[in-house]
Amino acid sequence: MDEAVDRQWVGDLVRATIEEDLAGGADVTTVATVDPDQISVAELVVRADGVVAGLEVAELVIRQVAAPEEIELEYSVRDGASVRKGDVLMTIRGKTRQLLTAERTTLNLLCHLSGVATLTRRWVDAVEGTSVVIRDTRKTMPLLRSLEKYAVRCGGGKNHRMGLSDAALIKDNHVVAAGGVAEAFRLVRKAYPDLAVEVEVDSVDDALIAVESGAELILLDNMEVPQLREAVEKVAGRARLEASGGLTLDQARAVAETGVDYFAVGALTHSAPVLDIGLDLRES
Template sequence: MLARHPLDAMPPALLAELEVGGLVPADLYAAVVAAIDEDVPGEDVTSAATIPVDARGTADLAAREPGVVAGLALAELVFRYVLGDAVTVTERRPDGARVAAGDLVMRVEGPTRGLLTAERVALNYASHLSGVATATAAWVAALDGTRARVLDTRKTLPGMRALQKYAVRCGGGVNHRWSLSDVAMVKDNHVVAAGGVVPAYRAVRERDPDVRVVVEVTELAELEQLLDVGCPWVLLDNMDPATLRAAVAANEARGDGAAVLEASGGLTIERARAVAETGVDYISVGALTHSVTVFDLGLDLRDATP
């Protein structure tokens, strides 16, 4: 049987760690409950058939490639939900830590059935989030020495936005807007509907003077128009390095009235450095979250006592 440990019985230090990471323990707990219910709607029939009910074991969660880990605190939450006070977690590396292939990132000890029942959900979270963190770290490294910083986008898996954006931060990236409500991002379809970049920008300003506004442009002329009306943040979409350099020069010519410039659209890590060296402030990368490769983590049972 699963312990299904309640949230208020979890170690306070673990919950505090999640909160420090900008996550909401109650939301994560609810997600873990749903994930375990999906994976174990009845009993773990394989473990029940092959493992004595009173067997105990120790399992190592290890990296099988180099990268940056994230989601290990959440993986611990999974094990503690399934096993309650019967599990001991040690040697857990902090989220955001760089690891090499073969490095131990967490050790769990407890009832063997429960360890293997919780294994897949814990690995699903940690492998995916470590993949996001590792991909982000690679972009950060590619931009090193330039002024540009890497931004994420809203291209996140439904229900996973807070976790994926957390993993981006673990990898050294910066979170862009969280939703359609916290930042007004005027994109091409909004520009068409409003009749131009300036009318679109002014419409947002008139309706909500306090909201942060980002306006997407595809031509230098549109950038100049927005700079004339004091737009604070401009997204430069699908521009080549030469055009980006011209955009940066036009912006810097405004002195203190310069806008934040963000490059986006069709970017690859191979092109990252060339784009960053144009002088833009940010590079936004949807691939950090929408098409990331999972990080190879594995859990191996070191010993088991019947």
């Protein structure tokens, strides 16, 4: 994980997920079938091509379940790596009971984060050769935002704002409440003069109003390719432009070629399918 991820917070999350699994006190199936002194080697093996993210989170889960001195762990790849079906991601040697108890929590997090990274890479690849930057949104699973946004970075994307306080995004409901695009921008700039402000608009006319009000970043919501192209032409470099809403991979290049600067893709986190990864056990 990079420095943008709070490791203490991830540790707390890992402990909570393990406690959720062990709410009844023990992994009863494993306790019943596995000798407490049995030692095994487990491999994390990817079942489909993709991009891996979350290996250090997986390690935290395993080390939380097992005593540190009872685990030997070796990475074969690192987060952000492109992997192929059958690749071994990590090899762990330790007590069989502990490995099996940690298995599901490990895979839940690793498969999900790798799925986010894999989908992000598909978007990045789709616009390769253009200047468009793929960005995520706040459409994340509750309490997983930091890790999901980390996975986006592993896939080659960039992060939008982390929360409601590190940047302002004036959306349609804010415009309605304030009485117009210009007034909403004025109020935010007055209250937070040093904060980055983005304005969401759904028409080229409103984009121009936002520019004339001083906006430097404009989100073009649910616009078709011709509208996006018109907005780029009329804004003429006076603000950075972000396409959002209704974006699909098959249209990504056409949208990128309009000249917008960013894509805001909520699907990176709210609709990413997991990357299939398994834990294969063998005797030591």
